[in-house]
Amino acid sequence: MTEATNLVKSITKGIQEKKGQHIVIADLRHIDGAIANYFVICQGNSPTQVEAIAESVGDICRKEAGEKPVNVNGLGNNQWVAIDYVDVLVHIFMPETREFYDLENLWEDAKLTELPDVD
Numbered sequence: 001m002t003e004a005t006n007l008v009k010s011i012t013k014g015i016q017e018k019k020g021q022h023i024v025i026a027d028l029r030h031i032d033g034a035i036a037n038y039f040v041i042c043q044g045n046s047p048t049q050v051e052a053i054a055e056s057v058g059d060i061c062r063k064e065a066g067e068k069p070v071n072v073n074g075l076g077n078n079q080w081v082a083i084d085y086v087d088v089l090v091h092i093f094m095p096e097t098r099e100f101y102d103l104e105n106l107w108e109d110a111k112l113t114e115l116p117d118v119d
Contacts, residue, residue: 003065004037004087010064011090014057015042016118018049020092023117026103026110037087039107043098047078053092054081061085 008025015023020042028034044050054075061067067085074081079097083090091103104112 007061007065007067007085007088008038008040010061010067011040011057011085011088012115013064014060015040015053015092016115017060018044018053018056019118020044020049020053021117022098023115024104025113025115026107027113028107028110030111031107031109034107034110036089039089039091039103039110041091041093041098041103043093043095045095047094050078050081050092050094051075054083054090057083057090057092 012023012025021044023040023042026039026041028039029037042053044053054072058069069083069085071084072081079094080101081092
């Protein structure tokens with residue numbers, strides 16, 4: 001497995017640990033001009049949950065993959081938190097914001113993998 005795929009696994013674990021929902025992994029590796037190799041997209045049901053998911057992703061990626069993000073945007077607002085790990089971008093949305101930006105359709109050429117929600 002590559003470093004990026006290991007990082008994606010750590011990210012999804014962090015999301016699932018805080019009960020993030022509707023996780024979609026977009027594989028952008030074959031798309032010319034893509035800004036990353038992967039997008040990991042999910043949602044939380046409240047601003048507090050969005051922030052908790054972001055913190056969990058950061059903690060698990062540091063512990064398991066030895067990775068720190070180069071940038072984090074949206075904390076404090078918690079409608080859409082974007083975490084940039086260079087090869088992998090994590091997008092944590094509130095449901096309405098996710099629907100509005102519709103990243104899955106924006107990158108419709110990507111191979112999309114949906115993960116089941118954790119109860």
